Amino acid sequence: MELIIFYLAAVVAVGGGLMMIMQRNPVASVLYLIVTLVAIAVMFVQLNAVFVGALLIIVYAGAILVLFLFVIMLLNLRGEKFAEKRTRLDRPTRIILAVAFILELLAMFKQVAFPGRMDELMVQASPDFGGARPVAELLYTKYLFPFELTSILLLVAIVGAVVMARRDEKDKKRGI
């Protein structure tokens, strides 16, 4: 049963990812990325990371991707602008890159798929593994300093975004 859910989630995640990069229309692309993220969240829950899984849906699908959608709507982007088919890379580069990626993946599968005694690493998780309380306890004790640094990072990002996206007089005249 667990394996069936995993396979479903994995197929949906990979399929959503592929569809995402193949779409011409950015709005459809965002929606496919949300599908992928929900599938990843399913895998998180399977790995007992309930809190982080919920966070993934709330923060990523709920906030970050809505920001993407909002910007796409704001810029009034249409798929037609990218309708003409033309890739950025010339043929040899593409072939080299494709071969390199496939080799890399194969090397990874070879390392990972037959590692010998991986299954013995599996331990029964404690009942509250990955719940909100134990994660929060770690976050506010052992990792308090990185956590506080995160707030500074977010502050800098907010200020930076506001400063950069502000429209000045020249833009106002052009009506953008």
Next chain:
Amino acid sequence: MVPMPYYLIVGAVLFVIGIAGVILSRNLIIMFMSIELMLNAANLTIITFSRFLNLMDGHVFVFLIMAVAAAEAAVGLAIIIMLFRNRETIDADKFNLLKW
């Protein structure tokens, strides 16, 4: 119980899809979303290892990565808006001032 390598393989495949998106797409927003996809593939790997080592530290790292992704999205989208204001396009091929 799903064996651990399965999760790692899904993470690797998603990461490669993200790389392919960054390299092949010409739409800046889709390139940006591919970066988000790569971050999430890394998150999946971290969560997997954290589960199989029975340590919860990985969950904290994923939390921090999500905060970084949020900051990155805010700044990146602001940059995209600025680029769009200057050129009225977000086609990555049109931004070639620094290309020699």
